[in-house]
Amino acid sequence: MDMNIMIQFLFLFLFILFIFLKFWINGSCRSSKLTNWPVLGMTPGLLKNAHRVHDFATDVLKENHGTFQFKGPVLADLDLLVTSDPADVHYIFSQNFRKYPKGPEFRKIFDILGDGIFNADGNLWELHRKTTSSLFNHAEFYKMLLETTKNKVKKGLIPVLDHVSRNEIEVDLQEIFQRLTFDNICSLLLDHDPQSLSIDLPYIPCEKAFTATEEALLYRHMLPGSILKLQRMIGFGKEKCLSKARVAFDGFIYKCISRKRQQIQIGDSGESPAPEAESDKLDFLTAYMEAYKGKTENPEIFLRDTLLNLMIAGRDTTSTALSWFFWLLAENPAVECKIQEEIKSKLHSQEEGIWMLPNKREELGKLVYLHGALCEALRLFPPVALEHKAPIGPDILPSGHQVNKDSKIVLSFYSMGRMENIWGDDCLEFRPERWITDKGGIKHEPSYKFPAFNAGPRTCLGKDMAFTQMKIIAISIIHNYRIEVVEGHQVVPSDSIILQMKYGLKAMICRRSV
Numbered sequence: 001m002d003m004n005i006m007i008q009f010l011f012l013f014l015f016i017l018f019i020f021l022k023f024w025i026n027g028s029c030r031s032s033k034l035t036n037w038p039v040l041g042m043t044p045g046l047l048k049n050a051h052r053v054h055d056f057a058t059d060v061l062k063e064n065h066g067t068f069q070f071k072g073p074v075l076a077d078l079d080l081l082v083t084s085d086p087a088d089v090h091y092i093f094s095q096n097f098r099k100y101p102k103g104p105e106f107r108k109i110f111d112i113l114g115d116g117i118f119n120a121d122g123n124l125w126e127l128h129r130k131t132t133s134s135l136f137n138h139a140e141f142y143k144m145l146l147e148t149t150k151n152k153v154k155k156g157l158i159p160v161l162d163h164v165s166r167n168e169i170e171v172d173l174q175e176i177f178q179r180l181t182f183d184n185i186c187s188l189l190l191d192h193d194p195q196s197l198s199i200d201l202p203y204i205p206c207e208k209a210f211t212a213t214e215e216a217l218l219y220r221h222m223l224p225g226s227i228l229k230l231q232r233m234i235g236f237g238k239e240k241c242l243s244k245a246r247v248a249f250d251g252f253i254y255k256c257i258s259r260k261r262q263q264i265q266i267g268d269s270g271e272s273p274a275p276e277a278e279s280d281k282l283d284f285l286t287a288y289m290e291a292y293k294g295k296t297e298n299p300e301i302f303l304r305d306t307l308l309n310l311m312i313a314g315r316d317t318t319s320t321a322l323s324w325f326f327w328l329l330a331e332n333p334a335v336e337c338k339i340q341e342e343i344k345s346k347l348h349s350q351e352e353g354i355w356m357l358p359n360k361r362e363e364l365g366k367l368v369y370l371h372g373a374l375c376e377a378l379r380l381f382p383p384v385a386l387e388h389k390a391p392i393g394p395d396i397l398p399s400g401h402q403v404n405k406d407s408k409i410v411l412s413f414y415s416m417g418r419m420e421n422i423w424g425d426d427c428l429e430f431r432p433e434r435w436i437t438d439k440g441g442i443k444h445e446p447s448y449k450f451p452a453f454n455a456g457p458r459t460c461l462g463k464d465m466a467f468t469q470m471k472i473i474a475i476s477i478i479h480n481y482r483i484e485v486v487e488g489h490q491v492v493p494s495d496s497i498i499l500q501m502k503y504g505l506k507a508m509i510c511r512r513s514v
Contacts, residue, residue: 034060034070041071043078046222053218054385054493057082058415066419067399073224080221080408084415086422087398090448092389092409093456103390105408109220112213112246115302116309125458128306131291132461140282142361142468148187149469152180153476156197161481163199165509170486172504173326175201177319177473182207184469185314189284189307190256206252209245210316214496216242221388221410221497253304253311260285316498317383318466322473323505324381325374328430329478330485330507335373335432336478342369343479364471371442372435374470378452379423380430385414385499387454413451414499422449482510 034045049056060068066085072078083089092100101121113119117128135141157180164171179197182204187193196204216238220228231239264286288306289299296302329336346366389409396402403409420427423434437443447455453463460466477483485491486506494502 033063036071039074041073041078043073043222043224046070050219050222050495052492053222053495054412054414054499057412058084058418061412061415062419065399066421067397067401069401078222078224080410081401081403082410082412083397083399083401084412084419084422085397085399086416086448088401089411089416089451089455090446091398092411093448093451093454093458096395097457099393099395100389100391100409102388103408105390106388109388110217112217112242112249113309113312114305115296116305118309118312119305127295129457129461131288132310135282135284135287136461136465138282142464144282145188145465145468146361146472149184149472152184152187152193152197153472156180156183156195157473157476158480160197160199160201161477161509162511165481165511168508170506170508173483173507173509174319174323174501174505177322178210178315179207180473181319181322181469182210182311182315185311186256189310189314190253191260191283191285192256194252204252205248207315209248210312211496211500212238212241213245213312214316214498214500215494216245218495218497221386249308250304253307254300256285257289257300257303257307260289264289313460313462316500317462318469320381320383320498320500321374321378321466322470323501324499325377325470325474326477326483326507327485327491327501327505328377328380329373330483332430335430338432339367339370339373339474339478342367343475347475361468364468367471367475368436368440368442369432370471370474371467372432374467374474375435375450375452376430376432379417379450380428381493381499382413382417382452383499384452384454385412385493385497387411387413387451411451414493416449416451480512482512484508484510 034042036042037044046053046056061082061084067081067083067088070078070080070082072080102119103121107119110119115124117125117132120128157176160171160176163169176197179201183193183195183197194204194207196202196207219238228239231237232243235243285307288303292299292302292306329339347363387410389411390405391403391407391409392405394402394404416422418427435443435445447453447459453460453466484507486508489506490503491505492502494500
């Protein structure tokens with residue numbers, strides 16, 4: 001790289017850092033007002049509030065009737081239209097789906113995901129959607145999901161919680177959920193259980209790489225491209241963490257792919273025929289290998305991208321939702337009591353009153369109040385806090401804002417759950433009853449109002465899968481344990497595209513007398 005360009009990058013970085021520190025030291029209030037400064041745009045105000053970016057965005061959106069035009073530094077290409085307007089969400093995600101793809105800017109920010117489903121548009125997205133949908137609709141899928149989740153609860157979660165309870169050990173419950181869902185999605189997708197959820201809590205680079213990746217990806221939305229290039233060039237900051245994460249992902253996933261190919265080769269050679277009972281077993285990894293054969297130029301890389309995207313969805317969204325759910329229960333003990341009563345009245349113990357795990361998916365449908373509590377946690381703390389879109393041409397949104405083909409639109413799902421005009425004056429309250437009909441059934445809200453699982457044609461294929469896992473895990477914990485959040489422990493959202501808890505969920509676990 002030309003030395004003059006390097007010096008310009010460094011100067012821009014130091015200049016913005018100086019402005020940031022000046023505002024940080026001199027600013028005594030947490031104002032959501034954003035000043036559009038010459039050259040720097042609104043970046044100083046954003047950087048000053050980067051430690052609370054989701055709540056800051058909510059404050060700004062409330063003051064601007066749900067939609068706000070953010071102006072970035074000159075020549076930095078960081079201008080954003082940020083919205084939490086349900087009409088805009090419906091218009092972009094459903095009514096004009098084809099006109100609002102993810103776009104090249106999204107792919108640039110999320111390049112670590114390659115050609116996976118989250119990055120894909122057009123025909124490539126349709127290929128991913130069709131392939132994954134067919135597997136999720138397989139007759140054996142939910143049987144496999146129930147068995148895998150219950151097995152991980154019995155052999156992983158329960159022993160760990162019993163251990164920390166018996167020895168009065170403080171534990172980070174968010175980390176426990178991350179390890180559980182990582183093992184679960186690996187077992188389902190890769191036919192490999194890394195056993196990260198065990199009493200010794202082993203360090204597995206791939207499992208830890210997800211959090212570092214998601215924090216770096218959020219900062220890519222806020223920092224000029226020149227700063228990101230400088231970080232990559234000299235190897236520091238979030239970009240350095242992202243590079244290490246990529247190595248961890250590739251090493252883990254390619255090893256699993258190689259192991260599966262060897263198993264297939266052995267099976268094809270007839271050296272070790274599969275038992276008849278397992279011959280029809282659903283095998284995701286093999287199915288993906290077959291589905292994409294001959295359809296891509298680099299099948300190995302494409303398979304890696306596919307699996308990584310699904311692993312992120314399977315590990316981080318579910319573990320994040322569970323973390324906020326159990327924190328909300330700890331803050332609202334009356335809700336926890338109602339869920340306990342529902343579990344006891346609607347489910348029958350399958351194993352001498354210890355596990356309370358259902359054998360059929362249909363049994364989970366009886367737990368209406370639990371379902372409402374999970375939805376309420378997802379409303380307040382949607383795991384995917386924001387979405388990114390790019391129009392293919394000029395348009396006018398229902399909110400009245402004009403966009404063109406170069407516009408970048410960020411939709412704040414986190415802010416939507418905190419808007420009085422969407423959810424009423426009690427929008428900040430944790431109230432599962434809002435999800436229950438007068439007849440005692442589950443109340444369904446449109447996805448453009450409740451976009452925790454995205455909206456329109458890109459609605460999450462794993463929605464039912466996520467609820468199934470969360471309910472099994474919630475039943476197991478609520479029936480067997482009492483969660484006590486450590487006094488004084490700070491619980492706030494992290495600076496990440498996935499709404500994890502910044503400092504984890506530190507808690508003491510107490511065994512109930514069943």
